[in-house]
Amino acid sequence: MRSQAQPLIETALQVQVPGFLQETIANIIAFIPAIIGAVIILLIGWILGRILGGITTRVLEKIGLSDHTRQTPLGSETDPDGGIASAVGTLVSYIVYFYAALAAADVLGIAILSESLSEIGAFLPVLFSAAIILIIGFIVGRKLGDIIADIVGGFRLTTYVQGTPLEGITTSAGGIGNATGKLVEYAVYFFTLLTAADTLGITALSQLLNDFAAFVPALIGGLLVLVVGVFVADALEDIVASVDASRLTTLAGLGVKLFVYYITITIALDTIGFSTAVLTTFFTAAVTALFGALGVALALAIAIGVGWGSKDYVAENIDDWMASARRSVSGLNEESSTRANSGLGEDTHTRSRDDFDSSDPTND
Structure with missing residues (x-):
């Protein structure tokens, strides 16, 4: 019985379990x-x-x-x-x-997973190289900034900016030496980032950094103009103010310094690439308003000074002036009467002589 039933069971299992x-x-x-x-x-x-x-x-x-x-x-x-x-x-x-x-x-x-990971794997050495560039560049920038700070700090330039707008900036930065060192340090950082971006092949970031790199020389030039202008402005103020100890020369020195500051800021902004039309217009309007106000004030001062100062003089001499005027009028009247009387006498004398001449028969 079993031998006959086993093939039937195997056939049933093969039918029940599909091939797929x-x-x-x-x-x-x-x-x-x-x-x-x-x-x-x-x-x-x-x-x-x-x-x-x-x-x-x-x-x-x-x-x-x-x-x-x-x-x-x-x-x-x-x-x-x-x-x-x-x-x-x-x-x-x-x-x-x-x-x-x-x-x-x-x-x-898994082909799709292998291809995706392979593409990412090809980028990993580039990423690692960029990381090494960043580390080395940042270390070099830090060390170079310290060296430049020590060199520039040895010239003791901080004393020359005391009393100028640059004093607060340099003081907060730790002096001109430290400020210069920081500028050099961050410049190295920037070029390190530029190199890393080029290594990574990020076009947008590279273009942005390249555009900014082209702007850096103009920025440095503008900052140099600003620093030199501040030194020149302070020197000219000292020269003008040292002419004498009057308040006028002090104000004149301050005016010269402010004018040089304006010229310096305008040239610095123009060097960097900013439009200076607004500053020029503002300066022209300010100068026009200033000299206009000075002219009006001067005219008012002269008028008030002359009027107020001559009040007492007029009050003291008005009587003499009126008496002199009266005498002049009286003299003119007397002279007119004299001339009139003398003219009338001469006319009578002439008429009498004419009558005499006409009555004389020998005149015929």
Whole structure:
């Protein structure tokens, strides 16, 4: 009985289990070694990443990388994990993790995942190179800034800006030497960023930084004009004010300084590339209004001074002036009467003589 029933059972099972399901189960069974291999690769990659990242962090800490970058944008005064050294070690760990994932994807035979990870993997060396450029550039910028600060600070230029608008700026920056060192330091930072952007191949960022780089010489020129103009303005104020100790020369010196400040600011802004039409218009209007106001004030002062000062003089001499006027009028009247009387006598005498001549027969 059993021997006859067994073929029937096997036939029924073959009918009940479809062929595609059998194929799926077979594929899964065949895929298990690949899955196990991928898991093993990921585990090994994770272990290697942790080891290599830790080694990298310790090596960089030994050479003092965190100390060199502590006062740069890459450093941190309060980072308990080692600063930039820890960051680089973490980056190395994740790079190893990534390549382990890429190898696992190849073992699994997932084409889309392998292609995507391969494209990203081709970019990782570039990213690592950009990170190295940033670290080296920022360290060089910090060291070069300190050197320039020491050199410029040795000239003791801070004393020359006392009493000028630059005093507050340089004081807050720690003096002209430190301010110059900071400018050099950040200039190196900028060109480091420009180089890193070119390395990464980010076109938009590279174009933006290149445009700003073209603007830097004009900016430096404008700042130099501003500094020189401030020195010249203060020197001219001292020269004008030292002519004498009067308040007028002090005000004249202040006016000269303000005028030179205006010229300096206008030239500096024009050198940088800003439009100075507004400043020119404002200056013209201010000068016109100033001299107009001075002219009106001078005219009023003269009129008030003459009127107020001549009041007493007129009051004291008005009687004499009126008496003199009366005498002049009386004299004119007397002279007119005399002339009239003398004219009447001469006319009578002439008429009498004519009558006499006409009555004399010998005249015929």
